[in-house]
Amino acid sequence: MYKVFVNDKPLFLTSTIEKETDFQLFLLESIDIEQLITKIFNHRIDKAFLYHPDEKQALKILKERIPVAKAGGGLVYNKKGEVLFILRNGKWDLPKGGMDKNEVIEDTAVREVEEETGIKGLKVGRKLQKTYHVFKRNGTYKLKITHWFEMKTSYDGPLVGQAEEGIEQVAWLNKDQIKEALKNSYENIKLLFEEESIGQTL
Numbered sequence: 001m002y003k004v005f006v007n008d009k010p011l012f013l014t015s016t017i018e019k020e021t022d023f024q025l026f027l028l029e030s031i032d033i034e035q036l037i038t039k040i041f042n043h044r045i046d047k048a049f050l051y052h053p054d055e056k057q058a059l060k061i062l063k064e065r066i067p068v069a070k071a072g073g074g075l076v077y078n079k080k081g082e083v084l085f086i087l088r089n090g091k092w093d094l095p096k097g098g099m100d101k102n103e104v105i106e107d108t109a110v111r112e113v114e115e116e117t118g119i120k121g122l123k124v125g126r127k128l129q130k131t132y133h134v135f136k137r138n139g140t141y142k143l144k145i146t147h148w149f150e151m152k153t154s155y156d157g158p159l160v161g162q163a164e165e166g167i168e169q170v171a172w173l174n175k176d177q178i179k180e181a182l183k184n185s186y187e188n189i190k191l192l193f194e195e196e197s198i199g200q201t202l
Contacts, residue, residue, distance in 0.1 A: 001013065001014050001015075001016075001055065002055060002058070002059050002132060003132065003191065004062070004132040004133065004134060004143070005131075005132065005133040005134070005186070005187050005188055006037055006040040006041060006133070006134040007040060007041050007043075007134075008186060008187050009040050009045070009046055009047060010047050010048075010187070011036075011037075011040065011047075011048050011049075011050060011134075012047075012048070012049045012050065013028070013050050013052065013055055013058040013059055013062065014049050014050070014051055014052075014055065014058075015051070015052060015053055015054060015055045015058070016051075017051055018049070022046075022047060023046075023047040023048060023049055024045060024047075024048050024049070025048070025049045025051060026048060026049070026050055026051065027050075027051055027052075028050045028051060028052040028058050028061055028062075029052065029061075031050065033062065033065045033066065034065075034066075034141060036048065036050075037066075037134055037141055041136065050062075062143065063143060066134065066141055066142065066143040067140065067141075067142050067143070068142070068143050068144075068145060069098060069142045069143070069144045069145070070098070070099040070105065070108075070144075070145055070147070071096050071097055071098050071099060071108070071112075071144055071145070071146040071147070072096060072097070072099060072105045072106065072107075072108030072109030072110075072111075072112060072146065072147050072148075072149070073094055073095055073096025073097070073109055073112060073113070073146050073147070073148050073149075074094065074095055074096070074109050074110070074112075074113040074122070074124075074148070074149055074150075074151040075094060075128060075148060075149070075150050075151065075192060076094075076095070076113060076117075076119065076122065076151040076152070076153060077150070077151070077152050077153075078152075078153060078154070078155070078156070078172055079154050079156075080172070080174070081174075082172035082173055082174050083172070083173055083178055084113070084117060084119065084159075084170070084171075084172060084173075085170070085171055085172075085173050085178075085181055086116060086117060086161060086167050086169065086170050086171075087161075087167070087168045087169035087170075087171070088165065088166050088167050088168065089166060090168075090184075091184055091185055091186060092181035092182070092184055092185045092189070093185065093186060093189060094148075094189055094192070095112055095113040095116040095117050096109070096112055096113075096116075096146055096148075097111075097112035097115070097116065097165075098112075105147045106124055106149060108147075109124070109147065109148070109149045109151075110122050110124060110149075110151070113151065115162055115165075116161065116162045116165055116167055116170075117159055117160070117161065117162075117167075117170045118157075118158060118159055118160030118161075118170070119153060119155050119157075119159065120153070120155050120157070121153050121154060121155045122151045122152075122153050122155075123151065123152045123153065124149050124150075124151055125149065125150040125151060125152060126149070126150050127147065127148070127149055127150075128148035128149060128150055128192060129148065129191075129192065130145055130146060130147055130148070131145075131146045131148065131188035131191060131192065132144070132145055132146075132188075133146075133186075133188055146188070148192060159171070159172075178193070
């Protein structure tokens with residue numbers, strides 16, 4: 001099952017039909033996706049399931065119907081095991097950003113982390129799960145697919161938030177601080193901590 005967040009509300013791509021309780025179920029083949037997304041954006045639907053017998057095919061169809069924006073980001077650890085967070089628009093987030101033309105996604109992730117936080121000396125580790133969310137730009141919906149990488153660094157210099165990206169603060173957070181920060185974060189970020197083994201250590 002794929003989870004796509006629209007305005008921080010979940011839209012599930014599923015191959016199982018469940019009896020409706022607190023959500024609405026739609027057939028992907030026949031639904032007007034843009035209309036559904038607009039309803040979720042306008043808080044008229046809180047949670048929806050899109051059914052297709054093949055989940056991978058469902059994601060493919062969604063990508064055909066909504067323009068895709070690829071992004072790369074990092075879950076960065078320092079020597080103390082703290083994680084690098086940014087505060088943007090009053091919410092805690094992880095550094096990430098859009099892919100440049102002809103760029104390899106791993107390079108995107110490293111470049112964006114460096115630009116948004118001022119950090120140096122990143123070593124890229126394993127690839128984490130991708131996250132999906134729909135946003136609106138210039139009146140058009142786009143599906144942002146973010147590729148996440150675990151990264152490590154021994155950098156202990158100053159952290160500098162990228163002002164033009166609206167970053168108000170950059171900070172290393174320990175386990176307790178992460179728990180607190182996730183209360184004021186995005187669903188996709190919480191998902192990374194829930195579903196990766198790092199969630200076990202929090």
